[in-house]
Amino acid sequence: MSIFLWLLFLPAVLxxxxxxxxxxxxxxxxxxxxxxxxxxxYWTGLPHHRRTPFSVSPDGKSAYLAYLSTSYASVFIQQVDPATFAAVGKPVEIxxxxxxxxxxARNDGFAVLVNIDNPSTEHPISTIVRYKGGTKxxxxxxxxxxxxxSDGLSSSPDMNGDLVYSEAAGLYAAYFVVTAYxxxxxxxxxxxxQYVNDSGEIKNIAGASSTFGCSHNTGIALEEADAAPFASVCAEDHGAIWLNTKTQYMSGVKIANENTTNGVSGEPMGGMGGSYSSLALFPGTSTYIFxxxxxxxxxxxxxxxxxxxxxxxxxRWLNHNVAISMLxxxxxxxxxEAISKVGAASGDDQVTWITKSSTTDQQNVRVAALDSSNAIVxxxxxxxxxxxxxxxxxxxxFSGTFFQQVDSQGKKVGEAISAKDVLVAGDMQRIEGKGVCWPYVSMDWDLSQPKDRGTYVSSMSFACIGGSGSGTPAPTSQQSTATPSETAPPVAGPSETKTESSAASVPSPATTLVTPEATNMNTRSPATTPTSSAPYAFTTCDAKNGCPDGLRCYSFKSGYSVCIPA
Structure with a gap:
């Protein structure tokens, strides 16, 4: 990292x-x-923010935003003035x-990771496209x-992934979901x-490159480092989130035990449209926050x-809470790290909880470093x-988007603030004088039922936090964020009786998804337009399906089938 960038990120928030x-x-x-x-x-049809990747150049003079056209067959990259967030010139179309x-964003242009249709495969292929001075x-x-x-070929029908660049290493790194064909x-x-150098050549780096790693990973986190391998985290569908920088597989350092089902990792880092701003490096240090x-x-x-x-x-709960881990x-x-002790009653004692509620659900969790010793969750x-x-x-x-400052030791600084008219739909980036900024669409955010498409828009809003830049102060409300000791329910051990509401109950035994490895059922297909307001709308399967004893087969309205306790 250059001296200019290091100075830019010196602590400014006191x-x-x-x-x-x-x-x-x-x-x-x-x-x-x-x-x-x-x-x-694709599992529930519930709405996520369609990601709008956003990046600021190292010299701070330019920024770029990428978005998908409503033909769903072209990506536009628009240069943005980081001072005003106005458009600069015409967008580039891929x-x-x-x-x-x-x-x-680079000082001379940009590089973008997209999935592009390939006539020789049935699905799109993950591709890095580099532009310099307005020319490909x-x-x-x-x-x-x-x-x-020789390792088998793969495609990327969905673009769950991320792209980062290290100036010190002279390398791009792309981490993305694949299906092998x-x-x-x-x-x-x-x-x-995969690692790619400044000339666009793939560099197969032992101990860093990987062709097929974590199973059914719908949670990717990636951040630059001075040398390969770069920092990476994966969420797999067998019960854990891994800091897999050294292994590139579902192994390494276990960050967390998570309830999963074959084929479903639980979308801990956003799922569809996700895999952005989940892992951040505190500039000028070797410390990361996830x-x-x-x-x-x-x-x-x-x-x-x-x-x-x-x-x-x-x-522990059926609702989600906000968790962080410091690297x-x-x-x-x-x-x-998280334990792997069979029979343990509790498997999350190592987690640092930002929230610990049994009555509200927390989604779309993101993090960005504000400076060398502060971050925003x-x-x-x-x-x-x-x-x-x-x-x-x-x-x-939906009751608001919340923002909590934490320090580089993972401790909360003050109380969380919230706003109902600000969302987070794109990468969170530092802009000098403005703090951490990101793009979003100004709209009423409805999380009450499935929705596969939104109302088309032709403008993008931005928000910033923790800086001195001018803008319209967002109407906010402060809410105390409870510490784990304030609201933590007792761990439901094997002999305990569950007394909490359905939103906080602990199901047992854990559910099991029927997958092709065990049956002929399909594991995924595009979500269909919902026909009712219920997100899951279970119906009983009408065929013998290989569910283990004590479990009954149910079908989602989108065509998926699961085994759940009878």
Whole structure:
């Protein structure tokens, strides 16, 4: 990191957040093209923010925003004035791109990670496109035909991923979800980490590159480091979140035990439209902060699928809370890792909780470093949540976006502030004088039912927190964020009686998803337009389906089938 950038990130925030800390710039950016702000989760059809990748150049003079056209077949990259958030010039169009999954602003242009249709495969291929001075410099597919063929070929029908760049290493790193279509993993979902140099050449780096890693990973976190491997986190579908910088697999340092089901990792880092601003480096240090949504972990059991050393768990709550983990460096936690002790009643004692509620749900958890010793953790809160006993999501009434300042030791600084008219839908980036800024669409945010598309918009709003830049102060309300000791319910041990409401109860046994490995059922397909307001709308399966004894098969309205306790 250059001396200029290091000085830029010296501690500037000496006071805790207040209502005046959050400023908004409504509809500041005219897009020039329409944009659909909603993407549906493929398991439930519930709405997520369609990601709008946002990045600021190292010299602070330019910024870029990427968004998907309403044809769903082109990605536009618009240069943005970081002082006013107004458009600069005409956008660059990447035809055939289905989604943008990461953006890096450079002093001379940008690089973007997209999935682009490939005529020789049935699905799009993850691709890095580099522009310099307004002209395309190179295009580099990072999976698909010709890429690590001996390991099996993969495609990326969904663009869950991220792209980062290290000036010190001279490398881009792309971390993205894949499905294999040749080789031993054919038909399965995993993830891949690929490194590309400044000339657009893939560099196969031992101990850093990966062709097929964490199973059914819908939670990716990636951040730059001075040398490969870069810091990475994955959420897999067998019961854990891993700091897998050194392994690039579902192993390494266990950050958390999580309730999962085969095929479902629980969207801890956003799921569809997610995998951004979940892991942040405190500039000028080796310290990182990771944030995610968690249901907690109780009643650890052996994961018979993976074998010894791997565990499954039941959730402490059916609703989600905000969790953080502090990293001493890119491969080491500041505190203890999560246990893997079969029979343990509690599996989340190592977690640092920002919230610990049994009556509200927390979603869309993000984090960004404000300076070298402060970070902002943000999330959306739902009141009166309805959460079903599978590791998916919750519906409820949106009650605001919350912002909590924490220090580099993971301690909360002051109280959280909140606003109902500000959302977080794109990467959170530091802008000198403004603090941490991000793009979002000004709209009424409805999380009460499934929705696969939104109302098209032609402008983008921005908000900033923790800086001195001018803008419209966002109407906010302060709310005390309870500490774990204030609201933590007792751990539901094997012999205890559950007395809490359905939103906080701990289902037992843990649910199991029927997957192709066990049956002929399909694990995923595009979500269909909802026909009712219920997010899950279970119906009993009408065929014998291989559910274990004591479990009954139910079908989602979108076509998926699960085994849940009879």
């Amino acid at each position: 006071c805790q957040l207040s209502s005046g800390s959050l400023k908004k710039f409504p509809n500041a950016l005219a897009l020039g093209n329409n944009f659909d702000p909603i993407i549906a989760a 035809s055939g791109a289905r989604e943008a999954g990461g953006l890096v 410099a190179w295009t580099r597919p990072v999976n698909g035909p010709g890429v690590h063929e 040749t080789g031993g993993a054919s038909g399965h979902f995993g993830d891949s980490i 944030a995610w949504q968690s249901r907690g972990a109780v009643s650890l059991t052996r994961d018979d699928w993976m074998g010894d050393g791997y565990t499954s768990c039941s959730p 001493k460096d890119k491969s080491t936690l500041q505190g203890p 943000t999330w959306e809160q739902l009141s009166n949540p309805h959460c079903d006993p599978v590791p998916l999501s919750c519906t409820g009434t």
